[in-house]
Amino acid sequence: MKRSQIIRYVFLVLLLLTVWVTQHTPAMGEGYARLVYPVIALCLSSFSRFVPFSFGDLFITLSVTGVILYPIYGRYKKVRWIKILLRDVEYLLWVYAWFYLTWGLNYSQKNFYQRTGTEYVKYSTETFREFTKEYVQNLNEAYVPVDAIDKVVTAKEISLGYNRMYDSLGVNRPFTSAPKVKAMMFSWASSAVGITGYMGPFFCEFNLNKNLLPVDYPSTYAHELAHFWGITGEAEANFYAYQICTQSTNAKVRFSGYFSVFNHVMRNAKGLLAEADYKELVDSVRPEIKELAEKNYQHWMAMYSPLIGNVQDWVYDLYLKGNKISSGRKNYSEVVGLLISWNEKTKIEDLRRIIIKNKYAH
Numbered sequence: 001m002k003r004s005q006i007i008r009y010v011f012l013v014l015l016l017l018t019v020w021v022t023q024h025t026p027a028m029g030e031g032y033a034r035l036v037y038p039v040i041a042l043c044l045s046s047f048s049r050f051v052p053f054s055f056g057d058l059f060i061t062l063s064v065t066g067v068i069l070y071p072i073y074g075r076y077k078k079v080r081w082i083k084i085l086l087r088d089v090e091y092l093l094w095v096y097a098w099f100y101l102t103w104g105l106n107y108s109q110k111n112f113y114q115r116t117g118t119e120y121v122k123y124s125t126e127t128f129r130e131f132t133k134e135y136v137q138n139l140n141e142a143y144v145p146v147d148a149i150d151k152v153v154t155a156k157e158i159s160l161g162y163n164r165m166y167d168s169l170g171v172n173r174p175f176t177s178a179p180k181v182k183a184m185m186f187s188w189a190s191s192a193v194g195i196t197g198y199m200g201p202f203f204c205e206f207n208l209n210k211n212l213l214p215v216d217y218p219s220t221y222a223h224e225l226a227h228f229w230g231i232t233g234e235a236e237a238n239f240y241a242y243q244i245c246t247q248s249t250n251a252k253v254r255f256s257g258y259f260s261v262f263n264h265v266m267r268n269a270k271g272l273l274a275e276a277d278y279k280e281l282v283d284s285v286r287p288e289i290k291e292l293a294e295k296n297y298q299h300w301m302a303m304y305s306p307l308i309g310n311v312q313d314w315v316y317d318l319y320l321k322g323n324k325i326s327s328g329r330k331n332y333s334e335v336v337g338l339l340i341s342w343n344e345k346t347k348i349e350d351l352r353r354i355i356i357k358n359k360y361a362h
Helices: 003-023 026-048 055-076 081-102 104-108 112-116 125-142 151-169 187-192 217-228 234-246 251-260 262-272 275-283 287-301 306-321 328-361
Strands: 181-183 197-200 205-208
Touching: 003 026, 003 081, 003 104, 026 081, 026 104, 055 081, 055 197, 055 205, 081 104, 112 234, 112 328, 125 251, 125 262, 125 275, 125 328, 151 217, 151 234, 151 251, 197 217, 205 217, 217 234, 217 251, 234 251, 234 328, 251 262, 251 287, 262 275, 262 287, 262 328
Parallel strands: 181 205
Antiparallel strands: 197 205
């Protein structure tokens, strides 16, 4: 074995050990998320922003193609099977280490409840009914037709929101004032499996599906930007998208935020509320919003492939569970639990402020 080969193997082992130790040491996981990741992300995103297309999409495509085709090339060159296999495995281990060191170790940080000091509120029929009533009222009041969206204005509005609210929401301080969003190279394939956007970890890019409807664009942008700032959980990214968008002064962005959790709220309501209560809730939603939800559903289902989608769902479910998201894909809908717990926290804080204010007033 050549000296350069030995050095390469030793370096790879050290990187893998760093990943493993960080994953199993809470303090290191938190240190990575707060101190290391922002520096890495700033460097990588500063480089990838000058590439007009999704560099990560190209890298993944070439990597998958290479891993599949290399055995054919290797056998043509009379390379032994064991050597072909070892080279493929080594390459995949480098990609694995790269993924975790450039973004994936954010899975080892504290969760939302720990970061924000929010107490988890268990579901109860009364608490949930109160939440849904307030939510639908806000949703109805926020409704505006969203037939088109100004992407530049939307990006600025959402970035301003994160800069204004990052501390109170337990998100990393934005490390760049002008993050660059990119369109997926294969939006047609992403639409076939129901992917509207994703965070590209290898070069710290965040990518959006070209087929997004205008009403989906602001909340999806805010969701993927949360991942860009280091948030890993899908429920948490949904929560941050909701909070940032609904606090916006832009009417279209604000409605997109409320609408983004509509399906999650209604799905939870159907399972938790009595049939009569659920029907009453559905009837209280503005007809225009129900029509928009149906239009949205038909838009994505026209491009969705059940076979490929089910395979992707299964793989992504395993991926999430392997990265400390125990509920897997169900994590998306857990945004409702975060919203309820957050609402209870803010109510208590508001009450405390009123008491203190009255105390000093007298």
